[in-house]
Every structure is written in C-alpha cells, then in structure tokens.
Amino acid sequence: MLENVVEFFKNLPDKHCVECGEKIDEQSECYANTCEHCNTL
Numbered sequence: 001m002l003e004n005v006v007e008f009f010k011n012l013p014d015k016h017c018v019e020c021g022e023k024i025d026e027q028s029e030c031y032a033n034t035c036e037h038c039n040t041l
C-alpha cells in the first residue's frame with residue numbers, strides 16, 4: 001500500500017504538499033513544499 005503511494009508520487013511531475021500530499025498548484029512560486037491549504041495554517 002505504502003509502496004504504491006510512493007510510486008504514485010514518483011510518477012507525477014506535479015509538486016505535492018509534504019503535509020497532506022495534495023497536489024500543489026504551480027500558480028504561486030512562493031509555495032515551498034506545502035499546498036495553499038497547509039501554507040496558510
């Protein structure tokens with residue numbers, strides 16, 4: 001199960017939030033490794 005998740009993210013070119021794993025919209029270059037949701041916490 002966990003390995004599948006790793007492969008899932010490895011195969012995706014999009015950035016994902018390190019907090020929740022949500023896909024990060026690249027509309028803002030200010031975001032480090034967290035999504036808009038976690039970034040505003």
Ligand SMILES: [Zn+2]
Binds near residue numbers: 020037
């Ligand atoms: Zn997040």
